[in-house]
Amino acid sequence: MSHQSNVNGSNSKKDQLEQFTSDDRGKKMTTNQGLQVEEDEFSLKAGDRGPTLMEDFHFREKMTHFDHERIPERAVHARGFAAHGEFQVYESMKEFTKADFLNDSSKTTPVFVRFSTVAGSKGSGELARDARGFATKFYTDQGNYDLVGNNIPVFFIQDAIKFPDLVHALKPEPHNEMPQAASAHDTFWDFIANNQESAHMVMWAMSDRAIPRSFRMMEGFGVHTFRFVNEEGKSHFVKFHWKPVLGTHSVVWDEAQKINGKDPDFHRGDLWNAIENGDYPEYELGVQIIPEEDEFKFDFDVLDPTKLWPEEDIPVKIVGKMTLNRNVDNVFAETEQVAFHPGHVVPGIDFSNDPLLQGRLFSYTDTQLIRLGGPNFHELPINRPVCPFHNNQRDGYGRQTINRGPVSYHNNSLAQNTPETTPEHQGGFKHYEEKVEGYKVRARSESFKDHFSQATLFWNSMSDAEKEHIINAFSFELGKVESRSIQEQVVDMFANVSTDLAQGFAEAIGVEPPAHKENRVTKASPALSQENTVQSVTTRKVAVIMGDGFQDTEILTVFDQLKQKGIKLEIVSSKLGKLTGKDGAEYQVDHTFLTADSVLFDAVYVVGGNEDKSFYKKAALFIHEAFAHYKPIAATAEGEKLLEVDEMKDSPGVVRGTVSKNFTEEFIEAIASHRHWNRKVM
């Protein structure tokens, strides 16, 4: 197999993968040895009622392969979904980094991105309250660069040595393997209360960020401080951000739990369909940059992964865009076998001494050795760089490359000392020459010891609705904790963040609330609130509740105007088939009340028709739930009657009346607002 080099082509990875794909349609069935198979339904037996024969190599090969189909799931981030795409930088970042893919705005770099939840198993529901992984592999001309981030900019712990403890506490409890994909249990909260560096991340995990509406509507963060190094060898500290073009949006917790039952594949389905429909998800790459000499100018340590850099103090410079434009051909071959590693870097990007990052630099390759069965996982098609790779590493399980010649050592004279090393100025990777000195100690810097200021900063930055959601999340999670002592410890701990917060959930779980104290930190960072995110309507899903005999004239223009904005309409009715309007217009029903549910949509438009009581009863349930989840609801014609209930009548985000331009515009605006938190919901 030849290693293709990427000469500026956006499809170098696609072309490379093409060589490994196989289309079995229309082909003859063979064994893995290429032998044509004559029969595939009956095993070879001694008589048609007799025992199966050992000689049946076809049966044995088929069954053996099946018996070995599974590989261990990822220890964390097992439940994931991925897509291919491209990245392009807007303007050269040469001033800060010599990374080739960030230097040339005419260059597109192929990428592969895997999104994931952290705690749950491979088959768990996707709407768990959890951080989301956001891992990007850039197939650059200088080798693979992996930005292995999360949708939360900070982490639970400050030192990698605590990671196994954190994960043991978070995962289902070992004695009964419950609960699945949930942090709402005793061991997790016991860990939190006894490892208080987690306070800031817990605030994020209890916020709406932990239940995203879509992978297309969440931010990504590199979390750690990395380094940019330019051609002159100058280094800057950098934090990486992905900003979704559609804005950052979430669902509500009650909805999340129901989606997990109605459609446990909700997030992957959303990503897959968007790409299939040509609505390519886009994310802008942002960087926050701090000159090395400013390392100690902040009230946090830049090496501490439980701290973010407030965007108002250190602006996020938007430097490029990533577009996801191709679904995988095979989930196992690509999504499951992709191997990310924060240590996969290119010249111009380097590490900081963040002790969490330092530990990750060990763990990722190590975990692939067991997960992917040996040291040759870099040869799997999805993991191959698009540039050539040569060295003296040899052999091992599953080796595919056939290295010619007798030389597999360095230095040598037989091959003129090749493969040869490359000096830094010609593109060889040289670690940044940072001066370090110190005593060997097991210790943590004093500058890492403030665990609460930024947790309070986060709290202060939330809107009233977001604060209420956080209190509700703590109330839910601790409501599931059985130990009184743990509940009390957590109330005590979060009283350090805000007594309003601690009082809020202490009350709900029947623990003595702390006395009110003013927050020690008063600063807020508006960028942290999703209330200030980009509003968008494109690709939003509207359930149109419609029956036979609908008002054609009423809806045709509404449909057109909504579709022009990229809004997706799906018709829900009593049964599948065709609906005919009063004036003869026809529509196919997409879902029935049985197969659809309001939690699977962003908004509802009730058109109605000449339908019976049972239709309107189901329609009423549908909109009541959408209403309770603060979603936009519109109704015209017969549908309007359903909104005449007192609580809904003049509520924010409820649009009714006769069809007019205003009506549709109001509905579109209501959809853009995402949710209407100022609505009174019982």
Ligand code: HDE
């Ligand atoms: Fe990971 N992490 N992690 N992690 N992580 C893994 O690697 C680990 C951390 C992240 O879609 C594992 O291949 C340690 C922070 C993502 O394939 C494993 C520590 C962040 C993914 C591992 C951390 C992440 C992983 C499991 C603390 C955000 C999924 C399977 C020192 C910046 C990548 C694997 C994918 C996966 C170790 C902390 C993100 C076990 C030891 C912080 C997105 O190696």
